[in-house]
Amino acid sequence: MRTMEMIDIGCNLTHDSFDSDRTQVLEHAREAGVVQMIVTGASEQGSRDALQLARQYRGELFATAGVHPHLAARFTSETETLLTQLSKEKEVVAVGETGLDYFRDLSPRDIQRDVFQKQLAIGISSGLPVFLHMRDAHADFRSILKEVRGALSDVVVHCFTGSRDELHDYLNLDCHIGITGWICDERRGTHMKGYLGDIPANRLMIETDSPYLKPRDLRPRVKSHRNEPRWLPWILNSVSAARGEEPSALAAQTAANARRFFRISGL
Ligand SMILES: [Zn+2]
Helix, strand or coil: CCCCCEEEEEECCCCHHHCCCHHHHHHHHHHCCEEEEEECCCCHHHHHHHHHHHHHCECCEEEEECCCHHHHHHCCHHHHHHHHHHCCCCCEEEEEEEEEECCCCCCCHHHHHHHHHHHHHHHHHHCCCEEEEEECCHHHHHHHHHHHHHHCCCEEEECCCCCHHHHHHHHHCCCEEEECHHHHCCCCCHHHHCCHHHCCHHHEEECCCECCCCCCCCCCCCCCCCCCHHHHHHHHHHHHHHHCCCHHHHHHHHHHHHHHHHCCCCC
């Protein structure tokens, strides 16, 4: 029997950097105790591909359907129709990734807000939980979310890297919080260690955001810049150290949270 089972709630496994060895990446994830993964849909094609992948690995992989704020400028009424259709598929367990990103500003901010609201509306009509992205856009993000929070089911602010005040704003809006390998980065994750303990145990989930954000403290060092679900234990260890908890207890708790949040059963 395996001692630790983890769920990666955010990995971009449809990314082309996995095209040559996706089967092996999944095998390595299993060996590391990552038993289930939620494949992020962040574009029209990416959401279709995520569904396809989830169908290929039923019960192990699940998909989200959404358009990242970077791509908001390309969102059309056809996109809206597609996401609505995808949200009805049983392998699609959340709407998103959607939200606001004012750090890179790859789409105009007014369009980002509009497209975020449209996807939240799909979250409401589908009844699915929503998978949200926020970077450097707290005030607008919070006010848009607050307006519809009561009509939404569960909400996760994924890859949370903000301040303690921002964290508490989201907890007050009854959000779950997803933590990535940002926490493992001594250059920019230190501020998070002070507040990770504030997150109630039943609201916390962990994710790699593969192929991005490879934990910087991986040992032995890995040459490739590509992140993989198999490095999730490093994130688990950093989070459990910051919270003063046993990694095995945190693994069990975050996996139970993920299963409840995404309404999936164990393998
Ligand atoms: Zn994101």
